[in-house]
Every structure is written in structure tokens, then in C-alpha cells.
Amino acid sequence: xxxxxxxxxxxxxxxxxxxxxxxxxxxxxxxxxxxxxxxxxxxxxxxxxxxxxxxxxxxxxxxxxxxxxxxxxxxxxxxxxxxxxxxxxxxxxxxxxxxxxxxxxxxxxxxxxxxxxxxxxxxxxxxxxxxxxxxxx
Numbered sequence: 001x002x003x004x005x006x007x008x009x010x011x012x013x014x015x016x017x018x019x020x021x022x023x024x025x026x027x028x029x030x031x032x033x034x035x036x037x038x039x040x041x042x043x044x045x046x047x048x049x050x051x052x053x054x055x056x057x058x059x060x061x062x063x064x065x066x067x068x069x070x071x072x073x074x075x076x077x078x079x080x081x082x083x084x085x086x087x088x089x090x091x092x093x094x095x096x097x098x099x100x101x102x103x104x105x106x107x108x109x110x111x112x113x114x115x116x117x118x119x120x121x122x123x124x125x126x127x128x129x130x131x132x133x134x135x136x137x
């Protein structure tokens with residue numbers, strides 16, 4: 001893995017889970033990790049309930065927009081974290097893949113998104129401890 005590991009978060013619409021995960025990783029790891037997110041079938045906008053849930057904890061994702069998953073994005077990542085996108089994520093030999101089984105926040109209110117947000121934070125904290133612990137880079 002490079003001095004500054006690269007993580008790609010992928011979900012179907014890149015409107016909820018992957019956006020929250022990317023924001024948490026950026027917020028918690030800062031410049032120790034390169035962060036990207038994408039969707040296998042990107043939505044029109046980031047889920048407003050995800051935006052509101054993240055704002056509650058001081059993380060602003062209101063300016064983010066869903067992005068399309070590309071083979072180049074996967075190729076550039078040291079770790080590819082999928083969240084319910086099934087076989088849509090291209091697989092390259094030598095890449096590390098993690099699959100996080102998370103509820104889809106689509107169509108849910110902020111009350112239902114909070115536990116998903118908090119679960120993602122815990123998973124991201126574990127990932128940071130593994131790939132970019134403090135005192136590295």
C-alpha cells in the first residue's frame with residue numbers, strides 16, 4: 001500500500017452510504033488517506049436525509065454529488081469498499097475488497113439514517129486504524 005492509501009467507497013446510487021463513508025474517512029483521517037466514492041448507477045443528488053444526519057455531527061456533505069463508478073477509480077484504489085452494489089463493481093487482481101453490509105438509507109427519514117451513519121463511522125474508524133494509524137505518513 002502506498003504511503004497515502006487510497007480508498008474507494010461504492011454503493012448503487014452514490015447518494016447515501018458511500019457518501020457518508022467518504023465524508024467520515026475524510027473527516028477522521030484528514031490527508032492521511034485519499035478518499036473517493038462512486039455509484040454503479042448514480043442518483044440525481046445526495047440523499048437529503050444523509051446530508052441532514054451528517055450535518056448533525058458537524059460533517060457537511062451538502063456540496064457533494066453522485067459520481068459514476070469507473071474501472072479507473074477501482075484500479076487507482078488500494079482498498080475498494082462496496083455497500084450493496086453486488087457484482088457491479090469491477091474486480092481487479094491484487095486489489096483489496098471489503099463488503100460492508102449496511103441498510104440502504106434511500107427513502108428513509110433522518111431518524112432511520114442516524115444508526116446507519118453511526119455504523120459507518122465505526123467501520124471507518126476500524127479501517128483507519130488498519131490502513132492509516134496515527135503517526136504514519
